[in-house]
Structures are given as structure tokens and as C-alpha cells.
Amino acid sequence: MTISSHTIPAGVYTPITTFFKSDSRYTLDLETQARHAQFLYNSGIKGLVVAGSIGEAGHMTRTERYALVAAIRAAVPDPAFKLIAGAPPLGCVQEAIEESHSAKEAGADFVILLVPGYFGPHLTSQEGIIEYFTQVADGSSLPVMIYNYPGTCNNITLTIESFRDLAKHPNISGVKLTHFNLDLYALLGKDKEICEANNFRPFTGLGQVLIPGLSVGLYGTIDGLSGIFPKTMLKLYSLFQEGKLKEAADLQFLVTKADQMLADLNLVGAKVALHKYYGFGDCLTGRPPLCRGVDEKAYAKYTADMDAIHAIEQLL
Numbered sequence: 425m426t427i428s429s430h431t432i433p434a435g436v437y438t439p440i441t442t443f444f445k446s447d448s449r450y451t452l453d454l455e456t457q458a459r460h461a462q463f464l465y466n467s468g469i470k471g472l473v474v475a476g477s478i479g480e481a482g483h484m485t486r487t488e489r490y491a492l493v494a495a496i497r498a499a500v501p502d503p504a505f506k507l508i509a510g511a512p513p514l515g516c517v518q519e520a521i522e523e524s525h526s527a528k529e530a531g532a533d534f535v536i537l538l539v540p541g542y543f544g545p546h547l548t549s550q551e552g553i554i555e556y557f558t559q560v561a562d563g564s565s566l567p568v569m570i571y572n573y574p575g576t577c578n579n580i581t582l583t584i585e586s587f588r589d590l591a592k593h594p595n596i597s598g599v600k601l602t603h604f605n606l607d608l609y610a611l612l613g614k615d616k617e618i619c620e621a622n623n624f625r626p627f628t629g630l631g632q633v634l635i636p637g638l639s640v641g642l643y644g645t646i647d648g649l650s651g652i653f654p655k656t657m658l659k660l661y662s663l664f665q666e667g668k669l670k671e672a673a674d675l676q677f678l679v680t681k682a683d684q685m686l687a688d689l690n691l692v693g694a695k696v697a698l699h700k701y702y703g704f705g706d707c708l709t710g711r712p713p714l715c716r717g718v719d720e721k722a723y724a725k726y727t728a729d730m731d732a733i734h735a736i737e738q739l740l
Contacts, residue, residue, distance in 0.1 A: 430567045431623045432506065432534060432597045434643040435470035436661050438651040439510075439629075441691050441698070442479045442492065444707040450715075452488055456705050458499035460651075463702070467654035470644070471506030472496065473536060473600075477576060478648050478691045482512035483711040486523065490530045497531030508534040508569060508646075513576070515540040517559045524564040534597060536569040541577030548578075550586045561595040568595060573602040573629065584611045591624035600646045602629030606636060613641025631657060632680040632687070635672050638664045648686045649679065652697045653733050655740035675736075682733045685726035692718050693726075701734055 440460065443453040461472060474496060475481040475489045484492075493509055509527030514520045514537060524535045540556055541548060561568045570590065574581045581603065582590075590596050601609060612618060612626040619625065619641070628637035631647030638644075638661070650657035660679055663672035685693050691710055696718050698704040709715045 429533070430594065430597055432508075432567070432569065432625055432643075433470055433504075434625065436644055436650050436654070436657050437471050437473060437506070437508065437627070437646040438464050438469050438654065439473035439476040439478045439646055439648055440464075440651050441694050442475060442484070442710075443695075443705045444711065446707045450707065450711045452484075452491060453705065453707070454491065454495040457492060458495050460698070460704050461496045461499050463704075464651065464654050465500045465502070465505050468658050469505075469650060469654050471508060471533070473508045473510055473646055474532070476508075476510035476536065476571075477538075477573065478694065479510055480691065480710050480714070481510040483714075484512075486526055489523075490526050493527060493530035493532050503533075506534065507532045508536050509566070510536055511538075513538050513540070513542070515542050515556075517556060517563070520560045521563040521565075524560075524566045524568070528565040532566060534569050535564060535566045536571050536600060538571045538573060539577045539580055539582060541574075541580040544578040545580055548580055550583055553580070553582060554586055554589050557590055557596065558593060561593045564595055567597040569597055570599040571602070572599050575602070581605070581608075584608065584615075587612060587624075588615075588618055591618045591622040596624065598625035598627060598643070600627050600629045601637075601642075604630065604633065606633070606640070609633075609637050609642055610640040613637070613643075630683070631660075632683045634660055634679070635664055635676045647683070648691075648694055649683050649733075651694060652701065652730075653682070653737045656733055656737050659736075659740055678729070678732060678736070681729040682726070685723070685730060688726070689718055689722060692716075693723060696723055697730060
């Protein structure tokens with residue numbers, strides 16, 4: 425089996441929302457999806473997570489997830505712009521492998537899979553998780569990224585020992601860490617045996633802690649705010665790389681304040697912001713059960729912080 429390039433480049437990636445049309449079936453709005461992808465590409469974003477958690481993977485069929493990846497790859501054919509295909513929460517090895525086949529055919533470069541957590545920590549052992557990802561990676565058509573998101577996986581998280589085992593697999597490329605366990609960030613990022621020896625790359629899934637993550641060796645972020653303010657997130661990343669730590673810390677403060685909106689209102693809040701600032705999309709909700717619009721009062725308390733980042737974005 426031919427495996428695509430294993431190493432995922434460092435940088436800022438965007439987990440994108442999925443755009444729907446305002447009809448009774450919430451039809452995919454592939455035209456807006458392509459325009460948003462081109463907007464992010466032209467801004468300098470390294471790549472996208474397509475149909476991840478903020479992209480409602482579990483609310484779509486595999487055929488629709490294929491269509492999303494294919495439409496974006498057609499809109500941005502540059503092979504340097506990496507597409508990481510998401511999948512719904514899976515616990516079946518063969519289903520995960522079949523997702524990888526479909527994603528590769530559509531034009532994806534990597535596949536990202538949540539830690540299986542249906543049965544919770546009482547039955548799901550670290551050994552079982554290792555076996556799951558090992559078997560998936562053995563059969564996957566694409567390099568696999570682990571999605572360590574305890575908040576959606578019954579609070580299951582991988583241990584440093586599990587990462588040490590999984591990083592050795594030649595078809596496992598890295599991990600998205602969507603939690604605030606900075607001890608795990610440091611244990612991963614600074615462990616040369618795990619990362620450098622295996623080309624295994626950990627990323628934070630939270631732009632709120634990008635600078636702390638980079639300071640302990642993480643390779644970048646896969647953060648939703650970059651879908652709205654890509655140049656600002658890239659500026660934050662570059663300030664750290666350039667050693668301008670005071671400026672980086674000041675911008676991190678503003679980014680963290682704005683990111684509270686996404687922490688609270690998630691993908692529906694992101695769609696409101698994308699429409700407000702750029703006119704993307706006309707359906708400002710997700711598919712059922714996320715079909716309720718954002719409460720105006722709930723969004724309003726973040727308006728000043730979001731507008732402050734938008735003003736910065738316009739200057740970059």
C-alpha cells in the first residue's frame with residue numbers, strides 16, 4: 425500500500441465549520457466552503473481539518489464528508505496546503521480504515537481520529553486504545569493523527585506512556601491536544617525520543633494557549649479562531665518564532681479573550697462571526713440537534729473582544 429508523506433508540517437491549521445444552505449435539509453453549501461478555504465489559503469494558513477468536531481463530522485454521511493474534501497481540494501490544489509480529514513467518533517477499526525480510504529480518494533493528506541471513548545475510563549484501557557490506533561494505522565491509506573479531546577470522549581485521555589508507544593508507528597503522524605493539561609504538552613513537546621526520533625508532532629487544539637504550547641515544544645495549533653482571524657493567529661505564531669516574546673504575550677492575551685466566544689458558543693458562534701465579518705454563509709446554525717441560533721445576548725458579551733481582533737486582522 426502506498427502511504428502519503430508522513431510528516432505534518434509545523435504551523436497554524438484551521439478546523440473549519442461546515443457550511444449549509446438555508447433549506448429544510450441543510451444541504452451542503454460547497455460554494456461557500458470553497459471560498460472560505462481559498463480565503464484561509466490566501467491568508468497563509470498551513471492547512472485545514474475538514475469535517476472535524478467543529479465541522480460536524482457526526483452530522484454528515486461519508487458521501488458528504490467526501491464531497492467536502494473533494495470540493496476544497498479542487499478549490500485549493502496546492503499540495504503544500506494540507507487537508508486533514510475528520511471522521512465521526514468511531515470505535516470500529518474497519519470503519520476507521522474505510523474512512524481513510526474515502527478521504528484519500530477525495531484528496532486528503534491525513535486523517536484525524538478521536539480517541540474511542542464510548543465505554544468510558546472504567547472499561548477502556550490504555551492498552552485497548554493503543555491496539556485500536558495501531559490496527560487503524562496498519563490499514564489506513566493516510567497517515568493518522570490522534571485527536572485527544574477528553575471533553576467528547578468520556579474524559580479519556582492518553583498517557584505519556586501510550587504516546588511513547590504510538591509515536592513509533594510509521595503511519596501515525598501526531599496528535600491534536602484539545603485540553604489544558606500543560607504537563608502533557610511539556611512531556612510530549614520536550615521528549616526528543618517521542619517527537620524527533622519518530623517525526624511525531626503534537627499540536628494544541630486551543631489557540632488560547634498557543635504561546636505556552638510553543639514554549640514547551642509543540643509544533644503549532646489547530647484552532648477554530650484561525651478560521652475567522654487567520655492572519656492574527658499566524659502573527660501570534662510568528663512572533664514567538666522570532667523571539668518577540670513580549671509582543672507575543674500581549675497578542676496572546678487578546679486572542680485568549682476572543683477565543684472565549686468559541687469556547688462558549690462553538691461552531692454556531694463561529695458561523696455568526698464569519699457571516700458578520702466576511703459574509704460567509706447564510707445558514708448560521710449547525711444541523712440538528714445544533715439547529716438553534718446563537719442567543720444575541722450570549723454573543724454580545726464577546727463583541728468587543730472579537731471586534732478588537734478584527735481590527736488587528738485588518739491591519740495585517
